[in-house]
Amino acid sequence: MTWHRARFLALLTLVALSGAAIRAAETPPAAPIITAAAVRALSAAEAAGARPVRLEGVVLTMVDWPAFVLWDDTDGIYVTATESLVADLQPGAWVAIEGVTGPGNFAPMTRATAVRRLGTKPLPAPMRTTVTDVAGGGFDAKWVEIEGIVRSCVVGRTGPAGFDEPAAPAIRAATKENTFLTLASGEVVLRIRSGAALDAAALVDARVRVRGVCFNVHNANRQFVRASLRVPGADDIVVLDPPPPDPFALRRQRAGELLQFNPSGFTGHRVHVRGVVTRHQAGNALWIRDGDRGLRIVSAQAGTIAPGDEVDIAGFVEKGKYSPALVDAVFRRRSSGPPPQPIAISRLAEAAAHESDLVQIEARLQEVRTAPEGTLLTLEWADTKLEALLPGPAPEKPALPWEPGSRLRLTGICAVAPGASVPENGLWNVERFQLLLRDAGDVRVLQPAPWLNPRRLALLLGSGALALVGALVFLWAHSRRQVAQREVARRMAEAEFAAILGERNRVARDIHDTLAQGLNAVSMQLELAKNMAGKGSEAVLPHVATAHTIVRSCIAEARESIWNMRSHALERTDLAGALGGVLQQMSEGLAIETRIEVTGQSRRLAPQVENDLLRIGQEGISNAIKHAAASRLTLRLEFEPGKVRLRIADNGRGFDPNASHRATSRFGLKGMHERVRQMAATLRIESAPGQGTEVLVEVAPPDGGGLTAASA
Numbered sequence: 001m002t003w004h005r006a007r008f009l010a011l012l013t014l015v016a017l018s019g020a021a022i023r024a025a026e027t028p029p030a031a032p033i034i035t036a037a038a039v040r041a042l043s044a045a046e047a048a049g050a051r052p053v054r055l056e057g058v059v060l061t062m063v064d065w066p067a068f069v070l071w072d073d074t075d076g077i078y079v080t081a082t083e084s085l086v087a088d089l090q091p092g093a094w095v096a097i098e099g100v101t102g103p104g105n106f107a108p109m110t111r112a113t114a115v116r117r118l119g120t121k122p123l124p125a126p127m128r129t130t131v132t133d134v135a136g137g138g139f140d141a142k143w144v145e146i147e148g149i150v151r152s153c154v155v156g157r158t159g160p161a162g163f164d165e166p167a168a169p170a171i172r173a174a175t176k177e178n179t180f181l182t183l184a185s186g187e188v189v190l191r192i193r194s195g196a197a198l199d200a201a202a203l204v205d206a207r208v209r210v211r212g213v214c215f216n217v218h219n220a221n222r223q224f225v226r227a228s229l230r231v232p233g234a235d236d237i238v239v240l241d242p243p244p245p246d247p248f249a250l251r252r253q254r255a256g257e258l259l260q261f262n263p264s265g266f267t268g269h270r271v272h273v274r275g276v277v278t279r280h281q282a283g284n285a286l287w288i289r290d291g292d293r294g295l296r297i298v299s300a301q302a303g304t305i306a307p308g309d310e311v312d313i314a315g316f317v318e319k320g321k322y323s324p325a326l327v328d329a330v331f332r333r334r335s336s337g338p339p340p341q342p343i344a345i346s347r348l349a350e351a352a353a354h355e356s357d358l359v360q361i362e363a364r365l366q367e368v369r370t371a372p373e374g375t376l377l378t379l380e381w382a383d384t385k386l387e388a389l390l391p392g393p394a395p396e397k398p399a400l401p402w403e404p405g406s407r408l409r410l411t412g413i414c415a416v417a418p419g420a421s422v423p424e425n426g427l428w429n430v431e432r433f434q435l436l437l438r439d440a441g442d443v444r445v446l447q448p449a450p451w452l453n454p455r456r457l458a459l460l461l462g463s464g465a466l467a468l469v470g471a472l473v474f475l476w477a478h479s480r481r482q483v484a485q486r487e488v489a490r491r492m493a494e495a496e497f498a499a500i501l502g503e504r505n506r507v508a509r510d511i512h513d514t515l516a517q518g519l520n521a522v523s524m525q526l527e528l529a530k531n532m533a534g535k536g537s538e539a540v541l542p543h544v545a546t547a548h549t550i551v552r553s554c555i556a557e558a559r560e561s562i563w564n565m566r567s568h569a570l571e572r573t574d575l576a577g578a579l580g581g582v583l584q585q586m587s588e589g590l591a592i593e594t595r596i597e598v599t600g601q602s603r604r605l606a607p608q609v610e611n612d613l614l615r616i617g618q619e620g621i622s623n624a625i626k627h628a629a630a631s632r633l634t635l636r637l638e639f640e641p642g643k644v645r646l647r648i649a650d651n652g653r654g655f656d657p658n659a660s661h662r663a664t665s666r667f668g669l670k671g672m673h674e675r676v677r678q679m680a681a682t683l684r685i686e687s688a689p690g691q692g693t694e695v696l697v698e699v700a701p702p703d704g705g706g707l708t709a710a711s712a
Contacts, residue, residue, distance in 0.1 A: 032098075036070065036077035039101055039108050040141075044222070047108035050100040055079075055110065058121045059093040060143050061213045061232050062086070069141050069213050070097070070110075071124055076141035076213065078104065081112040091232040094121040106218040107140050123232075126211045131185035137224040139214040144229070147209050147240065148183040148190070149268050151316050151328040153200035154300075156180055182328065183210060183229075184268060184316070190227065196234035204328075205243035205270045211236040247314035248272060248332055255290035258317050258324045270314050273326065276340050277309045278358040279413055279438050286331070287356055287413050288313065289340055294357025294414070296325040305331070307339040322416045323355040342411045347382055351414050351433045359414045361435065362446065365406045377402065377443075379410070388412060388435040390443070405449030412437040496607050522547045575610045576602060576637050579617045583635060586621050593632045600639030609699060612675040613646050619672060620648035620695045628652025628693060643700040651692040657685045672697075 032052040033039055039053060057072030067080045068089060079097060089095070099112040126145035133139070134146055155177060181192040181203065192210060212229040219225055231237060244250060250272035258271065275288030275295060282304065286297045288311065297313055305311060315329025342360035345351055351359070363381035370376070374391040388410050402408075416433040437443065452460075529543035573581070580596045587594050604610070617635060624630050630652030638645040669685070672695075676683040679699055687693035 033101065035074040036072045037074035039077055039110060040075055042101060042108045044103040044108065047101040048103040050102070050111075053097070053099050053101055053110050056096045056118070057094070058123065059089055059091055059095060060123065061091055061230050062089060070095070071143055073124070076143060078107070078109040078141050079112050080109065081115055085112060085115040088117065089115070092120050092123055094118045106216055106222055106224075131183060131190050132188045134214055134229065135188050135190055135227050137216055137227055139227065140216045142214050143211070144214055145209060145211045146183070146185075146190070146229070147207065148185040149316075150203045150206050150208055151182045151184050151189065153179065153181050153198060153203045155197075183208070186268065187319070190229060192229045192231060194231040194234070194237070196231075198234060198237065202239065202242065203237070205247065206239050207241035209238045209240055243270075247330065248312045250314065255288070255293040255295040258295075259319065266317065268316070270316055271326070273313050273315075274334070275311065275313070276337065277305050277307050277311060278340055279307060279436075280305050286311075287358070289357055292353075294354060295323075296320065296356045296413075297329045297331070298325060298327040299329040299331060301330050303331075305333055306336070308337040310334045310337060322352070325356070345414075348384065348431075348433070351416055354414050355416050355433075357414055358411065359435070360409065360411045362407065362409050365402060365404055365408055365449070367404060368402050377408075377410075379408070384432060386432055386434060388437055388443075390437040390440065402443070402445075403449035404455065406445050407447035409444045409446050410435055410437065411442040492606065499607050522551055574602065574604055575613055578610075578614050579635055579637070582614070582618050583621055583633070586625055587633070590625065592625065592630060594635075595633075596635040596637075598637045598639070602637070602639055605644065605699075609644075609679055612679050613644075613697065613699070616672050616675055616695075616697055617646060617648060624648070624650040624652060624693070628654070630692070643698065645699075646695075646697045648695040649692065654687045654689050654691045654693050656689065657687055 030052060032054040034054055036055060036057065039047070039055075042051070055070060055072055055077070057070045060069040060071050060076060062068050066083045066086050067078065068086060070077050070079050079099070080102075081097075081099075094117070096116045096118055097110070097112045098114040099110050102109050102111050124143060126143045127139075129139065129144050129146055131146050131148045134144060156179075179194045179196065179198045181194070181198070183190045183192050192212065194212075210229065210231060212231040215228050215230055217225045217228060247270050250270065253271050253273055255273055255275060258273075259266070273288070273290060273295065275290035278287045278289050278294065280286040283300055283302060284298075286299065286305065288295050288297065297315060298318075299313075299315070311331045311333050313326060313329050313331045315326030317324050318327045340358055342358045343354055344360045345354060346361070361379075361381055363379035363386070365377060366380055366385070367378040368375065369378075371389075374389055374393075377388040377390070379386050379388060412435040414433055415436055417431060526543070526547055529540045529547070532539040532543065576596065576598050583594050583596060605613075621633065621635075624633050628650050630650035633650045634647075636645075636647040636649070638647070672683060676697060681697055681699040684696045684698075685693070686696070
């Protein structure tokens with residue numbers, strides 16, 4: 001049952017697929033778009049669907065790479081193709097194309113797959129419009145005619161992408177020469193490009209009628225930036241009003257007269273001014289002084305002029321941020337003279353009167369910082385803030401000690417900035433201005449900044465705060481150390497008291513168990529001897545001999561007990577003093593030179609350590625005097641942090657430390673080794689027959705126990 005059901009479902013699926021294929025075969029292909037206006041009416045997404053196109057029209061203009069603009073009586077359309085398809089095309093060619101739609105980078109376009117030339121047709125009548133309308137961006141790929149005044153005419157090159165501006169030097173090999181014009185109408189300026197060679201002298205400042213194809217410059221987001229016009233040939237530029245033969249023969253106008261009230265309005269043509277150069281940026285701009293007014297001139301003209309030169313200038317008036325300027329200007333030097341003197345100003349109203357002129361101010365420096373255009377100095381002047389710009393790389397501080405707080409004298413071009421709120425009519429006031437410095441020599445330090453400037457004050461306050469924190473930390477650490485030292489001293493005193501108490505108990509036990517018992521025995525023997533005295537000496541002598549033996553034993557046991565007690569000398573003085581006393585007592589009356597030395601910071605040690613070092617020193621002194629026959633004996637105590645050394649050196653007969661020998665007393669070398677082990681110290685004996693002996697004891701317990709100085 002399940003198998004039959006699967007076969008049935010598979011059969012139904014096959015029938016459905018077959019029906020879909022039949023319907024697809026019967027569906028006719030999409031009808032091609034046959035007008036340019038219909039292509040341009042598509043959205044970017046629709047045009048990206050590569051819809052078929054079949055157009056017929058006349059070529060308006062060719063583009064540098066394989067592309068052209070086609071006009072078909074409904075609209076203009078941008079068409080791309082291969083080089084072989086457009087090799088013989090020229091403006092005026094009548095063609096039929098087949099292809100598909102594309103979204104383009106700004107507006108829908110067509111990608112041609114076939115181009116068939118049908119003949120030649122005259123170009124259609126252009127759409128009459130204005131520079132202002134074209135600059136608005138709604139005429140992309142349209143054939144238009146406009147009028148205006150030519151402001152500039154230069155020859156340059158364009159890259160293979162066909163941009164309407166000169167290409168970068170790296171791709172100039174693949175470019176061709178073009179002529180670029182700027183056409184102005186009122187305040188609107190439009191760029192025009194022509195592949196024909198044009199006479200600049202016959203066009204600049206002429207009123208012309210221009211026919212061309214409009215192209216829009218756009219960004220990567222398909223957004224309009226500005227418009228430009230591409231002119232097919234020289235015949236498409238018609239001069240309506242020719243320029244004056246000599247622009248410098250025009251009536252001279254004063255800088256202060258530009259853009260002043262005129263019942264006839266402003267013509268838009270070039271004007272002629274004259275003045276003395278105050279600053280020149282070659283190939284970019286210059287500033288002049290005409291009487292008591294300054295003026296900025298924008299000029300790409302080559303040539304060198306210097307401040308002080310008198311020049312004639314012909315250019316087009318353009319409104320600036322506050323005062324007018326001359327753009328697309330040419331100049332001619334009349335004479336040379338001394339550099340003009342700057343005009344000293346001290347109020348904002350004076351800055352407005354000397355816009356674009358060379359001025360001088362005195363101000364206090366607040367800040368120096370670098371910017372892409374140069375070095376910016378923020379200044380405090382006339383109860384306001386202003387900036388001075390020094391173009392180019394920032395100067396080195398050793399060359400110009402610009403410190404915040406310095407009082408400076410600055411010379412530069414005044415560039416005022418009007419208020420942010422533009423009035424509907426009436427006066428537009430100045431709120432601030434910027435000073436354009438010519439070079440580092442325009443800055444002079446009148447009064448150096450005080451040493452205690454805000455930066456140094458902040459540094460001092462920071463250093464003081466750090467020092468205060470450091471002092472507090474030191475006091476805290478010192479107090480902790482004092483507390484620790486007092487605690488150690490307390491524990492040391494307790495340990496010393498416990499040691500003394502234990503030693504007294506031990507002596508009491510020793511006396512009770514040895515000396516007292518021995519004395520009792522002696523008393524008994526003497527009592528017996530007394531009782532036997534009447535019987536003669538023979539009877540008394542055994543008891544006397546026994547008493548003598550007991551006394552000798554008591555003396556030995558008393559000596560043993562005394563040697564194990566802490567020396568009374570250490571109760572009266574420190575270790576060095578006690579060793580010195582032993583050395584003096586044992587060498588008194590002998591022909592031996594003795595010396596004791598102490599290095600490092602002398603301090604008291606734990607009682608057991610001091611007592612053991614004293615006994616080792618006592619044994620070493622005794623051995624040197626009794627057995628070594630030395631003529632010179634030196635004791636040296638070396639105190640180091642966490643470590644103490646005792647050296648005993650003599651120039652006696654010496655011995656072999658490794659050889660077996662009989663100890664002169666029970667407190668000989670064996671006793672030294674036992675005491676060293678009790679202190680967890682090290683013992684080194686260096687000696688050889690005839691070369692003297694040196695005994696070195698070094699006490700350095702890992703935990704520092706027994707080496708802490710007692711409190712005062």
